[in-house]
Amino acid sequence: MNNFEKLQGRLAAGETILMDGGMGSEIERRGLASPTTWSGGPMLTHPQVVRDIHQEYIEAGAEVIITNTFGTGRDMLEHGNIEDKVAEANRLGIEAAVQARRNSGTEGSVVIAASVSTMAPKAHAEVPVPYEKALETYREQLGELAKGDPDVAVGEMLVRISDTLAVIEAATELGLPVWVGLSLVRDGDGLYLGIQDRHGGESLQDAMDAIRDKNVASVFIMHTPVDDTGPGLEIVRKDWVGIFGAYAHFPRDAGPMDPQRYLEYAKGWSEQGARIIGGCCGTGPGHIRALSEWLSGSHST
Numbered sequence: 001m002n003n004f005e006k007l008q009g010r011l012a013a014g015e016t017i018l019m020d021g022g023m024g025s026e027i028e029r030r031g032l033a034s035p036t037t038w039s040g041g042p043m044l045t046h047p048q049v050v051r052d053i054h055q056e057y058i059e060a061g062a063e064v065i066i067t068n069t070f071g072t073g074r075d076m077l078e079h080g081n082i083e084d085k086v087a088e089a090n091r092l093g094i095e096a097a098v099q100a101r102r103n104s105g106t107e108g109s110v111v112i113a114a115s116v117s118t119m120a121p122k123a124h125a126e127v128p129v130p131y132e133k134a135l136e137t138y139r140e141q142l143g144e145l146a147k148g149d150p151d152v153a154v155g156e157m158l159v160r161i162s163d164t165l166a167v168i169e170a171a172t173e174l175g176l177p178v179w180v181g182l183s184l185v186r187d188g189d190g191l192y193l194g195i196q197d198r199h200g201g202e203s204l205q206d207a208m209d210a211i212r213d214k215n216v217a218s219v220f221i222m223h224t225p226v227d228d229t230g231p232g233l234e235i236v237r238k239d240w241v242g243i244f245g246a247y248a249h250f251p252r253d254a255g256p257m258d259p260q261r262y263l264e265y266a267k268g269w270s271e272q273g274a275r276i277i278g279g280c281c282g283t284g285p286g287h288i289r290a291l292s293e294w295l296s297g298s299h300s301t
């Protein structure tokens with residue numbers, strides 16, 4: 001049984017699984033984030049830092065770690081004029097996670113999720129990318145990542161339905177189970193796919209309708225403000241019969257969030273039925289440790 005099957009077994013048995021916390025923000029905290037490729041450039045220049053961050057999360061209790069390849073797709077590397085490094089950046093990305101798992105002696109349990117994200121999420125997300133182009137880009141990146149044997153593929157900060165469907169198709173072609181991570185913004189009473197802005201105007205409900213019959217192992221509300229994550233999960237749980245989870249972020253200008261306060265949000269998501277929980281931008285090993293202590297406490301009672 002591989003680690004993903006073990007995870008599925010634990011979920012089927014009713015367990016809640018702990019994911020890691022933010023990666024880009026941890027790289028930034030070390031002064032290494034790139035102005036053009038965010039966490040993508042540091043993957044090439046500082047792979048040992050990325051490995052150490054993974055290891056810190058495993059030591060804090062994370063049972064799922066996400067590769068630092070959110071910013072290593074061709075479209076992201078193009079922003080830094082290093083698009084000839086797609087294969088190398090993604091090889092280093094999966095290697096850093098595999099090494100961290102080995103160093104921490106958790107090869108038989110920790111799940112490695114190979115990350116890809118919405119194409120160029122910060123630049124013109126409102127302009128749709130043709131489906132075939134998105135598919136080709138995800139195919140290339142996931143193909144490189146698959147060489148390192150990840151347990152699952154995860155599409156992150158997905159803010160377009162077309163990209164979401166392209167990630168699912170590319171991962172499925174490679175024989176990888178796939179997680180879908182949707183990012184939300186609030187506009188009035190509605191929740192829409194987006195980061196800072198509504199972009200194409202597709203709603204969370206539109207996205208759920210589009211993926212309902214697809215081969216998706218779990219759905220996540222992620223990189224979404226903590227206060228909008230619960231309302232997003234409310235929409236997900238109404239028509240998603242499978243596993244869902246959450247890993248939220250909080251705005252940088254609001255300052256750091258106390259781990260105990262983040263934990264209170266996470267408890268709420270758990271009550272809503274979220275079964276895989278972690279943190280996104282702004283959360284660090286301290287937040288994951290707080291979640292771990294809570295989960296290990298609730299398991300023993």
Ligand SMILES: [Zn+2]
Pocket residue numbers: 022222223249280281
């Ligand atoms: Zn984030």
